[in-house]
Amino acid sequence: MKKLIFLFILFTAIVKLEAQQSDTLTAAQMREDINYYFDFLKNNHPNLYLKYSPAQYDSLQQALLKQCTSSLSRKDFNRQLLLLNQYTDGHTGITWTEIKHSSFFYFPYFTLRNDSCFLGNELIQTVNNRNIKEIISEIKKGYSWENHPLSNEARINKAFPILLSFYYQIDPPYFIQLKNRKTGEIHVNTIPIKKVASNKDPIFQFKFYPEESIALLFYNACLIPGNSEDFFEKALKKACFQMKEQKIQYLFIDVRVNGGGNSRANELIFKHLKSKKYKGTYYCKVNPHTISIKEAKKTNQEYLKKNGTNFWKRYKIKKRIKRLERKIPYYCSTGIDSLSEIIPANKKGFEGKVFVIQSRMTYSAAADFCTSVKQRNIGLLIGEECGSPVRYPGNLQKGTLPHSKIGFVYPEIYLWYNPEVPSKNGFLQPDIRYDVFGKTLKIEDYKKIIRLSNTLEKHNPELD
Known part of the structure; x- marks a missing residue:
């Protein structure tokens, strides 16, 4: 029995030692992970060199x-790798594994100007005696250059208390030193301990105000399982029936907190909204290393076999395949393919006016939703600029570094349309x-937004 107890204690000690050792990465392991990450992006990312050149990436890697x-x-290696996110697009980067x-x-909530933080008219100088400029400088580097500056500001605000604790061992209560920009007066303020609920918003939610002839759809994620x-679809049909019964004239679709997901969910909503015909060209770019001509030809032949059920169909499919080849x-050589598309007008659907409320946190497929609203002339965009640009990567995938097992994400495709919707610095305007x-x-x-829209349409009849 004593021998068994001794062996159990020895086994437990070995397991603990291995666990401690496994949490530490050697220099060689980290170098292999770094090389793996850069090589993976070079061979799989559809548009890696959008801002920085191959030479700049090589220099960064070295x-x-x-x-x-x-x-x-x-933990420390993860922290170091997060700094790479400043050099990649908003759909690419190291995760908080x-x-x-x-x-x-x-x-x-504080506003940012470079690395300076402001609460109203006051500059935050320190948090618990730590220089906040130094903290913000590091946290900012964990977010993409491609995001709208206000989108990154919101992300930094959300992450700030977490990273204060994790990186700097600063926990509430927070003691912040403030400097008034007008008077130069310096004082210390205390932020008491207060937990913030992390409850997630429902994917979608309807609210009706029949007495005001207004309906709201909170579309909080393009992630319909x-x-x-x-x-x-049943909920949308039911809501549309209810709006018709209640003679609703104004529908507000709120995508302020929608961070994206899958554009397929957008189309389920568009089926119930009147729209005008859209004609344009859809461009898709992939990494040439991921193209398999053999697989593409195999797929074409399988499509021909399945759908070429008579002479005329086989003739048309073969003609299309030749054009593609x-x-x-x-x-x-480029990874770029294009497709002319015509989206027919939808003459059935909600009879009233549509407003889409967007914000700095409207991202990816949600920003694409807003773009489609403009392309198809469905309604008016309200609020502020979206958080992601009109041209953006898509089909988000996950990867893992071999030794550290730290996660990363990357897109498979890069998308854009011609003609492009009006934008400023690449961001969709309200x-x-x-x-x-x-x-x-x-x-x-x-009600105020409705009044503003009436004034706008009076001066711009084409928006009606």
């Missing part, structure tokens, strides 16, 4: 490899600017 001179914990957190603490599509050399971010809109806000 600089990072030179820093690997001694062992690091997974090793940054574990179970609760959120309140810190007042496959087995919930029928439920979503003539494009193969260009496609293989038709009516309105203060919507972080606000609980009241019925008076919706």
